Amino acid sequence: MSQPKSKFTDVRTLVAVGVFAALAFVCCVLFHFKAAFLSFDLKDAVMAIGAMLFGPVYGFAMALIVCIIESLTISTTEVYGFIMNVLSSTVFVCVGSLVYSRKRTMTGALVGIILSVVTMVVVMICANLVITPYYMGVTRGEVAALIPALILPFNITKGVVNASLVFLLYKPLSTALKHAGFRINSMQTGGVKPDKRKSLAVTVIAAVLCAAACLYFFLCLGGKFSFK
Numbered sequence: 001m002s003q004p005k006s007k008f009t010d011v012r013t014l015v016a017v018g019v020f021a022a023l024a025f026v027c028c029v030l031f032h033f034k035a036a037f038l039s040f041d042l043k044d045a046v047m048a049i050g051a052m053l054f055g056p057v058y059g060f061a062m063a064l065i066v067c068i069i070e071s072l073t074i075s076t077t078e079v080y081g082f083i084m085n086v087l088s089s090t091v092f093v094c095v096g097s098l099v100y101s102r103k104r105t106m107t108g109a110l111v112g113i114i115l116s117v118v119t120m121v122v123v124m125i126c127a128n129l130v131i132t133p134y135y136m137g138v139t140r141g142e143v144a145a146l147i148p149a150l151i152l153p154f155n156i157t158k159g160v161v162n163a164s165l166v167f168l169l170y171k172p173l174s175t176a177l178k179h180a181g182f183r184i185n186s187m188q189t190g191g192v193k194p195d196k197r198k199s200l201a202v203t204v205i206a207a208v209l210c211a212a213a214c215l216y217f218f219l220c221l222g223g224k225f226s227f228k
Contacts, residue, residue, distance in 0.1 A: 016182050020050030021062045028070045035223040036150055040158040044092045045165035049173055051097035053184040059097045063089040080135040087127050092120045117159035124155045157217045164210035167202055
């Protein structure tokens with residue numbers, strides 16, 4: 001009797017992961033933030049939550065599949081956009097969820113998401129130095145000159161917005177999935193009742209950081225937002 005139950009659980013997990021991937025693609029279609037030649041959406045936050053709930057392997061699969069679909073449907077940046085998308089999304093989604101899978105506590109989530117942002121920023125700076133000169137027909141020196149004024153703050157802002165959304169949306173989504181009967185990698189408390197004040201503080205801080213990052217994006221980077 002246990003084997004069919006295991007298969008049923010696997011199917012339900014795949015369905016849930018598919019829903020997260022679909023929601024991530026909807027974010028690609030609907031929400032667009034752009035500053036100069038750089039752009040981002042909110043798909044990484046959705047996929048990071050899915051990866052924290054179901055594991056980094058599923059997170060990698062989501063990131064790759066969503067980036068492929070985006071490249072074949074709505075993207076106008078061809079191979080360049082696909083490569084940058086895959087690098088950014090897989091790093092952000094997998095690093096945080098890998099840390100969280102080993103330490104499923106609030107501390108593990110915080111450390112994981114911070115490492116996700118830092119690693120993604122470093123990877124994208126390196127990727128821009130290597131790939132952007134070929135795509136835009138400029139020298140590597142010209143791209144390097146854009147790092148302090150555009151590329152670095154843009155990627156930090158992108159990371160902070162997505163990281164903040166992870167903490168704002170993780171709890172309601174994980175609770176909804178639990179009530180629906182899904183087996184997820186829930187946060188461990190060691191038998192101790194969760195500290196509601198700490199959770200509230202994290203939520204408030206995440207909301208403030210998200211708002212501050214958006215203001216910086218629009219006011220300092222001259223960013224634009226479009227809802228389609």
